[in-house]
Amino acid sequence: MNKRHHHFDEDDIRRRPGRNKSRPRSKDRPSHDSALTGFVTAVDRGRFTLVLEDAPDVPVYAVKARELGRKGVLVGDRVGVVGDTSGTVDTLARIVNVHPRTAMLRRTADDTDAVERAIVANAQQVVIVQALADPVPRIRFIDRCIVAAKSEGIKPILVLTKSDLASDKEIRETFSSFDLPIFTTHQGANVDEILDALTGKVSVVIGHSGVGKSTLVNALVPTAQRLTGDVNDVTGRGRHTSTSAVALRLPTSGWIVDTPGVRSFGLAHIKAETLISFFPDLAKGTTNCPRACSHIEEECGLTDYAAAHDISQSRLDSLRRLITSLTEGD
Ligand SMILES: Nc1nc2c(ncn2[C@@H]2O[C@H](COP(=O)(O)OP(=O)(O)OP(=O)(O)O)[C@@H](O)[C@H]2O)c(=O)[nH]1
Ligand SMILES: [Mg+2]
Ligand SMILES: [Zn+2]
Numbered sequence: 001m002n003k004r005h006h007h008f009d010e011d012d013i014r015r016r017p018g019r020n021k022s023r024p025r026s027k028d029r030p031s032h033d034s035a036l037t038g039f040v041t042a043v044d045r046g047r048f049t050l051v052l053e054d055a056p057d058v059p060v061y062a063v064k065a066r067e068l069g070r071k072g073v074l075v076g077d078r079v080g081v082v083g084d085t086s087g088t089v090d091t092l093a094r095i096v097n098v099h100p101r102t103a104m105l106r107r108t109a110d111d112t113d114a115v116e117r118a119i120v121a122n123a124q125q126v127v128i129v130q131a132l133a134d135p136v137p138r139i140r141f142i143d144r145c146i147v148a149a150k151s152e153g154i155k156p157i158l159v160l161t162k163s164d165l166a167s168d169k170e171i172r173e174t175f176s177s178f179d180l181p182i183f184t185t186h187q188g189a190n191v192d193e194i195l196d197a198l199t200g201k202v203s204v205v206i207g208h209s210g211v212g213k214s215t216l217v218n219a220l221v222p223t224a225q226r227l228t229g230d231v232n233d234v235t236g237r238g239r240h241t242s243t244s245a246v247a248l249r250l251p252t253s254g255w256i257v258d259t260p261g262v263r264s265f266g267l268a269h270i271k272a273e274t275l276i277s278f279f280p281d282l283a284k285g286t287t288n289c290p291r292a293c294s295h296i297e298e299e300c301g302l303t304d305y306a307a308a309h310d311i312s313q314s315r316l317d318s319l320r321r322l323i324t325s326l327t328e329g330d
Contacts, residue, residue, distance in 0.1 A: 032082060036081050038052050038060065038080075038093075039077075040074065040079060041247040042247070043073065047062075048079075048095060055087070057249070062092060063093075065094040068096070073095055074104070076255075078122065079095045079097065081096065082094050082096050102153075103121070103152040103154050105148060105154060105206075107148060107264075107267070109266050110264060110266040111266050116269055119206065120245055124155065125198065125204070126154050126157065127205045127216075128156055128157065128207060129207035129212060130158065131212055132160050132184075137160070137171055139174055139318050142175075143319065146279070147278050148267060151274070157180070157203070158171075158175065158182045158183070159216060161211055162211075164186040177310065177312075179280070189219070191219045191220055198250060199253055200253050201254045203255070203257065204257040205256065206262065207262075208262065211261070214258055215228050217248060220250060220256055221249070221250060221251060229241030244260060245259045276323075281311065282311065295320065302319075303316070
């Protein structure tokens with residue numbers, strides 16, 4: 001069944017029908033050959049917001065067609081949509097199919113949790129947002145996000161916020177051996193360089209609550225008006241100001257998806273043995289490892305390698321904690 005729909009999807013792209021609502025609809029054939037292609041920008045309790053490819057500024061509201069069953073529709077999905085796609089108040093279109101995904105960023109609550117939580121579909125870049133203070137950055141979290149991204153073929157980018165509160169020196173040093181673009185910013189700063197890195201792509205911001213994700217998105221997309229919130233004095237964390245993922249169109253081109261803060265980034269869906277392959281700078285150092293080294297044992301060659309090659313102890317510790325966590329649970 002899916003095959004047939006994909007066939008229609010491709011047809012749509014080649015000879016996309018106009019947005020002519022008076023198009024006759026026969027009851028004898030599936031109506032999906034007239035489906036338009038939409039990009040899902042928000043999901044809220046069974047209601048979807050999307051935009052059509054040729055009208056990216058007109059929000060269209062939609063529900064899932066019954067035939068989709070329990071198939072999930074995520075922000076970032078490209079979907080086939082039929083019915084009233086005018087975007088006029090009180091109109092509802094129907095999502096009749098979901099295009100094959102190029103990637104799906106997902107996490108589990110912890111490293112043993114079997115339930116995967118999908119965050120966004122089709123992201124090309126993950127913007128890992130960490131505050132330099134309030135709350136303090138966590139190398140371990142960054143490493144986890146890198147693994148989640150790379151395992152899906154998504155490019156990770158690190159954005160360090162709140163540089164008015166603390167220096168970025170230490171974090172930059174920690175990741176200096178690793179090919180990871182790093183930007184440092186603060187509220188009110190010029191974000192042109194970050195915008196450049198995101199232009200033309202679908203990127204998703206992830207990070208703990210209160211690190212300044214929505215503040216950054218507002219700077220990138222002046223019309224976004226994403227709500228931002230105070231960091232809780234007691235916990236040092238944000239109050240989960242953003243409650244669901246929303247895609248916003250960049251003023252240049254491309255999309256940025258703002259997401260609610262996450263507390264943890266469980267990787268139960270990733271194999272411990274493959275972890276090292278996501279960190280080429282460390283993988284290079286395994287040549288002197290004993291056979292079948294798990295890289296957490298005493299004789300692991302990485303220890304000497306890191307010392308000799310200016311790889312920070314905290315990176316190595318982080319990798320080892322990740323391996324331990326994935327093999328034994330946290
Ligand atoms: N000092 C300082 N505060 C900032 C900066 N960026 C954001 N903040 C503040 O940090 C708080 C949290 O910012 P948000 O943008 O709401 O954080 P968030 O990551 O979107 O949080 P959630 O939506 O809960 O996940 C707000 O009070 C912001 O004003 C910054 O560069 N410096
Ligand atoms: Mg937010
Ligand atoms: Zn080893």
